[in-house]
Amino acid sequence: MIDAEDSEWSAIADVWAELWGSFADPSRGVVIDATGIGPGSRVLDVGCGSGEFLAMLGTLGAEAAGIDPARRMVEIARAAAPAADVRVGAAEELPWPDASFDVVTAFNALQFAEDTLDALAEMHRVTAPGGLVAIVNWAERDRNDLDAIDTAVAAAEGDEPTPDGELRREGGVAQLLADGGFEVVSAGLVEMPWEAPDAKTLLRGVLMGEDADIVSEIAPVVLAAAESFRTETGAYRLVNAFRYAVARRPAAAR
Ligand SMILES: C[S@@+](CC[C@H](N)C(=O)[O-])C[C@H]1O[C@@H](n2cnc3c(N)ncnc32)[C@H](O)[C@@H]1O
Structure with missing residues (x-):
């Protein structure tokens, strides 16, 4: 399981870090505010990717831990x-003892777990009673310019776009947390712009990991679909949205 994820995400880890590493920053700020992370907070970031949130935690004086199945990440x-x-590891099997963290986060990562409920159970286990879990995921497709491009690519290939899963819908992340034994304390939507300075970078970011022959075949479709997001300078600005929910692991009964 970990090896399969490793080949996929490790192969694109460097371009991910270069073009997408800071993408989640607006939602990272919201989670920091909503959880009150500060000096001495013990924080685990599940699916930490190239570590931008971990670096942010360091500047706040928090004790940061991260896990990701992709070795290059x-x-x-x-x-x-x-x-x-x-x-190195997966959300479904976190290698830390029970109640190790004050805050456990997952940004744009939980949808990759083979079993979301197993992952959530592990996040619950490693969160201290009274501690917080924050889950951040893409909002429904209609809110994302990136999904407009994805829809155009699917249509060009004669496919339907992937329908919105539970985590994308309003209330979906909060419901998952409630079902997992947490008390939801806040939830909301965050605007998530992504910018590429030129068409070449847009294609590198959107078609990350695709073979060269697929890139040359699909590039015209991507560029046509992205035309309405092109700015006067020739850059591209795609506005997307993430949904988040923050929830507390109930304190142990007295
Ligand atoms: C879209 S990236 C997001 C990375 C980072 N959280 C961010 O917001 O920039 C998804 C990450 O989830 C990781 N991932 C995939 N399967 C996973 C699993 N089962 N458990 C934890 N992380 C996983 C990938 O390796 C990748 O680094």
Whole structure:
């Protein structure tokens, strides 16, 4: 399981870090505010990718830990946040003892877990009673310019776009947390712009990981679909949205 994820995400880890590493920043700020992370907070970021949130935690004086199944992602994250405890592994099997963290986060990652409920159970286990979990995921397709491009590509290939899953819909993340035994304390929507300075970068970002022959075949479709997002300078600005929910692991009964 981990090896399969490793080949896929490790192969694109460097371009991910370059073009998408900061993408989640608006939602990272919202989660920091909503959870009150500060000096001494013990925080685990599940599916930490290239480690931008871990680096942010370091600047706040928090004790950061991260986990990701992609070995190359972990290498980049360790370089980005040298003080953090970054491990190779999956959300479904977290290698930390019970109640190790005050806050556990997952940005744009939980949808990749093979079993979302197993992952959530593990996040619950490693969160201290009274601690918080924050889950952030893409909102429904209609809110995302990136999904407009994805829909055009699917149509060109004679496919339907992937329908919105539960995590994307309003209330979906909060419901998942409630079902997982947490008390939801806040939830909302965050605007998530992504910018590419030119067409070449747009294609590198949108078609990350695709073979060269597929890129040359699909590039015209992507560029046509992205035309309405092109700015006067020739850059592209895609506005998207993430949904988040923050929830508390109930304190142990007295
Ligand atoms: C879209 S990236 C997001 C990375 C980072 N959280 C961010 O917001 O920039 C998804 C990440 O989830 C990781 N991932 C895939 N399967 C996973 C699993 N089962 N458990 C935890 N992380 C997983 C990938 O390796 C990848 O780094």
